[in-house]
Amino acid sequence: MTEADELVERASPKNIEVFLRLRPAPAHAAGITVDAVESRVDIAVQRSAGSGYVNNQREHYQFQFSGVLAADAHQDEVFERVAREVVLGALDGVNGTVFAYGQTGSGKTFTVTGGPERYAERGLIPRAISLVFGQVASRSDYSFSVHVTYMEVYNEVGYDLLAPAREVRELEDLPRVAVREDEAGAVHLGHLSVHCASSEEDALNLLFLGDTNRTISETPMNLASSRSHCIFTIHTEARQAGADTVRRSKLALVDLAGSERVLRSGIEGTTLREARHINLSLHFLEQVIVALQERSQGARRMHVPYRNSLMTTILRDSLGGNCRTVMVANITSAADQLDESISTCRFAQRVAMVACEASVNEEMDSALVIARLKAQVEELRAELRLVRGDDGDCGALSEWRERQVRESVDRYLADPSPDAPPPLGDSLAAARAACAAMKAKLIECGTARGRNQEQHDQLATLKAQVQQRDQEVCVLVAMLREQGLGADGRPLLASKGSPPGAHKPDPGADFDAFQRGHVRAAATKENTALLRAKYREAKALGQEVSASKQRIMALRAGIEQQRVQRALAGLAGGRVAEEDAACCANEESAKAQIEQERTSYKAAFVRLRALKSKIEHLQLLVEQSTAAMKRDFDAWTKSRLAAGTSDTPVRLALAKLTCNPEPAAARAACGAAAAHAVGSKVAHAAPDDRLPYTGIASADREIARFYQARTALLGPVPRK
Numbered sequence: 001m002t003e004a005d006e007l008v009e010r011a012s013p014k015n016i017e018v019f020l021r022l023r024p025a026p027a028h029a030a031g032i033t034v035d036a037v038e039s040r041v042d043i044a045v046q047r048s049a050g051s052g053y054v055n056n057q058r059e060h061y062q063f064q065f066s067g068v069l070a071a072d073a074h075q076d077e078v079f080e081r082v083a084r085e086v087v088l089g090a091l092d093g094v095n096g097t098v099f100a101y102g103q104t105g106s107g108k109t110f111t112v113t114g115g116p117e118r119y120a121e122r123g124l125i126p127r128a129i130s131l132v133f134g135q136v137a138s139r140s141d142y143s144f145s146v147h148v149t150y151m152e153v154y155n156e157v158g159y160d161l162l163a164p165a166r167e168v169r170e171l172e173d174l175p176r177v178a179v180r181e182d183e184a185g186a187v188h189l190g191h192l193s194v195h196c197a198s199s200e201e202d203a204l205n206l207l208f209l210g211d212t213n214r215t216i217s218e219t220p221m222n223l224a225s226s227r228s229h230c231i232f233t234i235h236t237e238a239r240q241a242g243a244d245t246v247r248r249s250k251l252a253l254v255d256l257a258g259s260e261r262v263l264r265s266g267i268e269g270t271t272l273r274e275a276r277h278i279n280l281s282l283h284f285l286e287q288v289i290v291a292l293q294e295r296s297q298g299a300r301r302m303h304v305p306y307r308n309s310l311m312t313t314i315l316r317d318s319l320g321g322n323c324r325t326v327m328v329a330n331i332t333s334a335a336d337q338l339d340e341s342i343s344t345c346r347f348a349q350r351v352a353m354v355a356c357e358a359s360v361n362e363e364m365d366s367a368l369v370i371a372r373l374k375a376q377v378e379e380l381r382a383e384l385r386l387v388r389g390d391d392g393d394c395g396a397l398s399e400w401r402e403r404q405v406r407e408s409v410d411r412y413l414a415d416p417s418p419d420a421p422p423p424l425g426d427s428l429a430a431a432r433a434a435c436a437a438m439k440a441k442l443i444e445c446g447t448a449r450g451r452n453q454e455q456h457d458q459l460a461t462l463k464a465q466v467q468q469r470d471q472e473v474c475v476l477v478a479m480l481r482e483q484g485l486g487a488d489g490r491p492l493l494a495s496k497g498s499p500p501g502a503h504k505p506d507p508g509a510d511f512d513a514f515q516r517g518h519v520r521a522a523a524t525k526e527n528t529a530l531l532r533a534k535y536r537e538a539k540a541l542g543q544e545v546s547a548s549k550q551r552i553m554a555l556r557a558g559i560e561q562q563r564v565q566r567a568l569a570g571l572a573g574g575r576v577a578e579e580d581a582a583c584c585a586n587e588e589s590a591k592a593q594i595e596q597e598r599t600s601y602k603a604a605f606v607r608l609r610a611l612k613s614k615i616e617h618l619q620l621l622v623e624q625s626t627a628a629m630k631r632d633f634d635a636w637t638k639s640r641l642a643a644g645t646s647d648t649p650v651r652l653a654l655a656k657l658t659c660n661p662e663p664a665a666a667r668a669a670c671g672a673a674a675a676h677a678v679g680s681k682v683a684h685a686a687p688d689d690r691l692p693y694t695g696i697a698s699a700d701r702e703i704a705r706f707y708q709a710r711t712a713l714l715g716p717v718p719r720k
Contacts, residue, residue: 015296016325017066018352019082020345023107024071025334032333032341036068043342063345066352071333075114079127082326086251087128089324090236091135091144093247093360097254097318098124101347102330103340104258111328112255113211125207125232125253132234132251133200139238146197147235150210151177151189153310154228155277160192161210161230170591174213179313187316194235205605207232212552212598227274229281229311230255239365244372246365252318256282256311259340284309286347292320292354324358327351379421397429405430409437471636472706474514514633524625531618534611541608548601555594559587 020041022034031044043061067081086096100108114123136144150161158177178190197203214230234251257278284305291304306316317323329348331341397405408423423434566583 014324014356014358016327016351016354016356018327018329018348019067019069020063020065020329020331020348021069021073021078021107021111022071023105023330023332025332025337031338034068034070036070039065039068041065041068041345043338043345045338045342061342061345063349065329065348075121075123076127078111078328079124082328083124083128083253084131086324086326087131088135089358090234090249090251091132091139091238093238093249093362094358095249095251095317095323095361097252097315097323097325098328099252099254099256099315099318099325100328100330101256101351102258102344103332103337106258106330106332106344108258108328108330109255111330112253113207126204128234128251128253129197129200129203129207132236133203142238142240145237146203147194148197148203148206149189149192149194149233149235150206150230151192151233152214152228152230153281153314155274156281156310158189158192158310158314159213161213162193162195162206164193164195171213179310181313185316187313189314201609203234208549209598212556212594227257227271227278229257229278231314244364244368245362247360247362249361252315254315254318256285281309281311284312285315286350288312288319289347289350289354293350295320296353296355320354320356322359322361323356325356375421397433401430402433405433406437409434409441413438413441467632470518471632474518511630511633514629514636518629518632521629524622524629527618527621527625531615531622534615534618538608538611538615541604541611544604545601545608548597548604552594552597552601555590555597559590562587562590 022032022041031046033042033044035041041063043063045057045059045061047057047059069078069081083098086098090096098112100111102108110121110123112123113125115121132146136146148162152159152161152174154171158179159171159174160177161174163173163175175191175193177192180188180190182188195206197206210230210232214228232253232255234253236247236249236251238247259279259282287305287308291301295301295304304320306312306319312319318325327348329344331337331344333341405423412421412423562583
């Protein structure tokens, strides 16, 4: 299947896909039977004995889904079956939405966000972020920009969870999101900050920052219940090189708050008010689904009540609009929650009948089109003037016009684009001036190339001399170690059982000796030590970031626990004013600690990100230095093997280095001044025409001393 066929397949009209996920429970209901192969679930309800003989209660329910995820399904399987195709479609320009629905405590937040501890328990949002940036890195023919928003709907009020530069101690400190609708029916969210995510780490950091601001409290059904609807949206924009079109899409990952029966749970106070708003918004969501279901079945229903709640207004495109939508129906296998599981499955069946007409959001980039058309118009005008002979071809150009032509030639030569228009001008005289300017540039470049070649030859000669000196020094150091002498000429302790002068070929030992005396050895050693220090620092920063995250989560859990205990004590009537004041003081102290931990977390994360670039740079430096030393060692080894003598490798290398004459240019640079500066002290070291003198008296004296030491070790250098 080609890429075009895949786009058509992803953008074709289809119903909302519905997947069922079963959460295991200690008291498993015997009446729930899951058939993962047929994507079906059967629920058997026992007849109530208290209803008497006339009992029309339904005892068997069967529900069909797009896929069924059993209780033992792992998070990676859930993502692959539920969200992978939606994420890939979003990168191709098709809007996508994945939302989780179910009663409280059924595992919706675990499905969408994941567990906070184990890496394998990542939910749909972290895995979607990883897939998005993995695809962005692999699609080199496109340039992507990724932005992220994160909002919460709590008690029918929208809040921005990623508020920049704002201290958040309470929910009311977050900016409220304003919902507006334009004439075309498109929904716009005001006061919702949009953050650019240039990497996977940035997006995950934004996700964690938003999660710390979410409203979570304890209920009789769930110890850590999400008391709000949360929408994490990834906005992508893709541009292909050389094309005038741009693809824009948004991927919404929604964690709906869980419904619960108020009468059965026995909740009161703030939790009761939260439950009322949650149930009311889910009721309006069901009304929208029923209206869309009737419309899909052919009923003449003109109005769909999207505006009844904030959540349905935001999800207007996701429900029956230009979007590919997938629903995850979460149920629990607990026996006492069987009726809630049946209610969730019924709602899922209605959702599965809603059709969505998704299409690729591809549009022309007006700025690129305007620039391209302007260039074409200017080119056609210039050609037309040239053909007509306008603008005075018979006369010479003015000084200002010639300078303008030269500047256009410079811009043309400096532009690396292959589509750059040639600076022919708008007349024949301008074209001649442009050709003359190019000719002058070529002549200037040729002259400069000749000078550069001469300098390059001189530089190559000097590099060869320096390289030979370095290799000779390395060989002499190795010879001293081979003969049992240290750097100061004193004998070293000889190993037992090894006669003096014995040598066994060992490439590893030879390379170690060569590496220790190499000119890059000190820098490589320093970079390696610095790299190890940076690794230790990065590890410590990573532990600091993780510890800050864990402390924030623990403090939030402690605050929620104190609120629950205070509410229960207030209902029992055993709380006094002093105790309430103490609890409030403890809560304020915990909030202050959370703010401090957030500041520490952000600072450590910024340092860790900066440290990452330093580590990568140091790794590159060490790799380059090691590769250079290996190349030099290989060249030294080849020269040693080419000598073909039976002496030790160190002596062979030194003999080859010494007998290798310098280039002619280097010998020509050695004059009579060098020979006079050295004097008769080095007459026995080597013939004057063989020594690589530099013409500098102090340097030549050092060279002479070097060859005196070599002669003392090897004897006179044989003449050719």
